[in-house]
Amino acid sequence: MSQQIEVLNKKLKQAIESRMVIEHARKQQVDTLTHFSAKLSLSCKGMDIELDNRLAKFRSALAKGVDFEMFAPLIDEVLTLLKGQEALQSAHQRELYNSVQDAGKQLQKTKGLPDDARRTLRHLLDHELNQVQSNRDFIPILNRLVTIYHQALHAKLTLTDSKQASLQPSLAKELLNLANDLVFEDEAAEQVKTIKNNISETDTVDDLLVSAIEIIRIIAGNISKERQSAQSFLVSLNQTLEELHHSIVSTSKHSQSMGAEFDALNKRIESKINNLTSQTQNATSISSLKALVDNELKSLSQDLIEKERLEQEDRQALISSFNEINQRIGSLEGKLSKYKKRLHEQRFKSLLDGLTKLPNRAAFDERFNHEFHLFAVQESDMTLVVIDVDHFKSINDKYGHSAGDKTLQVIAKALQMSIRKSDFIARYGGEEFVLLMPGMSLEHASQPLEKLRKAVKGIPFKFKNKQVEITISLGVTQFKKGDTPLSAFDRADDALYKAKNTGRDRICISK
């Protein structure tokens, strides 16, 4: 019996042990599953609320120890939701791929991108992007793309800066030419001078813009001054005309009233003469006739004296009225001729270069066209010379803009002193001058032009206590049959270019 119990005990123990092994294994499985579901929940969290809920349910079922069979539908549901997520993820991945590729291609079109960035970008788009497996693989690619974007942005910004810098010299030159064309006096002339200094000293387009606005302001101010003075002239003209009208009207009124007085007087004299005639016929004796005639003649002579007084008064009034009218017309004429003179001066000034006082570009154009018409008719010799000061920029740079201005004035004077009376010289703009030599053939032009070149070279310029030699280059041509003003000018300009390129301080002729 005890042996049977012992066997039974042993079997029971074995059964308990194997049960414990099974339970342990099951616990381990449940733990692994719980662990797995926790990880799954964590990595899927936020993708889809439905999926989050299902996974939470799954975890709590595991924790409660629900029968495994109960898990099957839960697992199915989670699987379906996961599949949906997978499809969504791959759609996102495709979208991300396309937008990264688009952004990259756009970037490839950017100008000024450094070479190594361009290479990296090409590799990124052609190889690395195609190897992307998951959305996470995009992160390093996007990171590098952002870096290249920064480089592109930087390149673009510095490009605009350098573009601005490359624009500055030509804008400054144009603005200086414009400022040179302005001929003002007193305060405005000083203002223009300051603006010119500013233009030469600045290296930013923004400062040039400020100078341009100041120039516009000065011009506008001057126009309004001019308009005011024209207006006040018109007002005073109007006043004088009104006064004149008034004088004439009052003179004619006076004449009318005098006319009535004259009529009355004439009538009176006439009736007295008639009276005298009839009484004379009726007189019966010499003595009565004498008394009658004496009486009537006395009264008549009084009337005649009165008539003469009236006539004199009338004459006087007329004379003084005409004097007055004359005076007014005189003052009107004075005003008109003053105004005409001002207009003439203004036109003259508008054809004069403010700095050198030589004729300016507009004056040259006018004369050049005129000479061209003459040449078309007469075909007489006409030599055209374009003159440019050599390395003038360095004078400005080394000694300042004011020294540059003074240099131009001195050179202009020397040029003017060295040409014939019949020649015409103008400042064409900046440090360039043009010369027209009527009646001068190319063959004969060299000698006087050499004299001109040497005259400038011989000016004893001194800056900062240093003797400085300044030279000019000359491009020469003559009008030819079939020329247009432009073609002739271009030929002279080409010759000047040649003179500059073959060492400056020389004359080059283009036939």
Ligand SMILES: Nc1nc2c(ncn2[C@@H]2O[C@H](COP(=O)(O)OP(=O)(O)OP(=O)(O)O)[C@@H](O)[C@H]2O)c(=O)[nH]1
């Ligand atoms: N002071 C002053 N400078 C002027 C005036 N007008 C133009 N300039 C300057 O003249 C200079 C002309 O320079 P560039 O056209 O480079 O020629 P450059 O230095 O004379 O050299 P080359 O002609 O090649 O011999 C520019 O620096 C202008 O700013 C002006 O009215 N006054």
